[in-house]
Amino acid sequence: MVTAFYSHPICIDHEPGPYHPENSGRLQAIETALAAPAFEALAWTEAPKTDPEVIHLLHDPAYVEMILNAVPEEGYKALDPDTFMSPASGEAALRAVGGICAAVDQVVTGGVVNAFCALRPPGHHAEQAQAMGFCLFNNVAIGARHAQIQHGLGKIAVVDFDVHHGNGTQHMFENDADLFYASSHQFPAYPGTGAANETGIGNIVNVPLGPGTGSAPFRAAYSDHILPALRNFSPDLLMISAGFDAHIRDPLCQLDVMTEDFAWVTEELLNVAEDSCGGRVVSTLEGGYDYEALAECAAVHVTEMMAR
Numbered sequence: 001m002v003t004a005f006y007s008h009p010i011c012i013d014h015e016p017g018p019y020h021p022e023n024s025g026r027l028q029a030i031e032t033a034l035a036a037p038a039f040e041a042l043a044w045t046e047a048p049k050t051d052p053e054v055i056h057l058l059h060d061p062a063y064v065e066m067i068l069n070a071v072p073e074e075g076y077k078a079l080d081p082d083t084f085m086s087p088a089s090g091e092a093a094l095r096a097v098g099g100i101c102a103a104v105d106q107v108v109t110g111g112v113v114n115a116f117c118a119l120r121p122p123g124h125h126a127e128q129a130q131a132m133g134f135c136l137f138n139n140v141a142i143g144a145r146h147a148q149i150q151h152g153l154g155k156i157a158v159v160d161f162d163v164h165h166g167n168g169t170q171h172m173f174e175n176d177a178d179l180f181y182a183s184s185h186q187f188p189a190y191p192g193t194g195a196a197n198e199t200g201i202g203n204i205v206n207v208p209l210g211p212g213t214g215s216a217p218f219r220a221a222y223s224d225h226i227l228p229a230l231r232n233f234s235p236d237l238l239m240i241s242a243g244f245d246a247h248i249r250d251p252l253c254q255l256d257v258m259t260e261d262f263a264w265v266t267e268e269l270l271n272v273a274e275d276s277c278g279g280r281v282v283s284t285l286e287g288g289y290d291y292e293a294l295a296e297c298a299a300v301h302v303t304e305m306m307a308r
Helices: 025-034 061-069 089-108 139-151 167-173 215-233 259-277 291-306
Strands: 003-007 043-046 114-117 156-160 179-186 204-209 237-242 281-285
Touching: 003 025, 003 089, 003 291, 025 291, 043 089, 061 089, 089 114, 089 139, 089 237, 089 281, 114 291, 139 156, 139 167, 139 237, 139 281, 156 167, 156 215, 167 179, 167 204, 179 215, 204 215, 215 259, 237 259, 259 281, 259 291, 281 291
Parallel strands: 003 043, 003 114, 114 281, 156 179, 156 237, 179 204, 237 281
Antiparallel strands: none
């Protein structure tokens, strides 16, 4: 079976301004890494543009309209001190959602075994009616709801190993027993959510980790907490918020995770997916701001996916 890779040039054109960490170089680094001969079998696929009504599955329609109408004709538009748009941002955001929904379609219908979506802007901080943390729309959460509505899947899990807690995804999932969210993340750190006692209705698992944690506690967060809970939930589809900013070289946080830890956690998550949902996995890019580390980690992540 084939692994699909979803991207689109407009996602490179989305620019939040000079010196912003969430910039086009991130996708360029990933695409360069995945153009290597080792990834020749990867099915490169252009992300389609979604209809805004799909975004209404989880975001307020008035908020979606506000975001799309706020796209500047030139220069930059600030939505908060961290989150900016440029002329390409509206289409990029529509393709970020469209790409993950198309990946869900392909994986669920058996066209590919799994998929990695290298799209931006990222999504896991976006709330129902608020952009934040570089995110406009919550791509992974919309993808999860799309899987339920379009394909009749019952239980969807999102596991988030970004160094920042996915507050938006948690808030969208926390009252729905058919949705599961688990996160390992640095705490204290932006956005300040994700305490261990934030458990929703028993469907949320947060494992906060202190600065300088390193490999062993990171792996233990999964072996002791997240993986057992995920197995118990037994999803019909596993989605991954794949942020690589927990890496030791990343400039935004200090969790000190190594490249091989991302290979390990990917393998472990894929093992659970094989047992619970026939290996159906859709992964989507969140953070990761050191180009070299991001390229390395995306490469080992996709290598594990292609090995299935």
